[in-house]
Amino acid sequence: MAEQQQYWFNVRTSSVETDYDKSQGKDLMGPYPTEAEAARALQSAAERTSAWDEEDRRWRDGDPDQD
Secondary structure (H helix, E strand, C coil): CCCCCCEEEECCCCEEEECCCCCCHHHEEEEECCHHHHHCHHHHHHHHHHHHHHHHHHHHHCCCCCC
């Protein structure tokens, strides 16, 4: 069974790359299962960072609604 293609986002060139044409690891985010997810890498990272920052704020401030 063939391994599924993976996609990478190159932060230096702002382009999506595949397993077959990927650049040096220091320039890459991923792997991602689809090209579309790789293309959203920076946006996804920013969204996760915002969510973690909010979680940290609630934990630090003792928010009773925190999960």
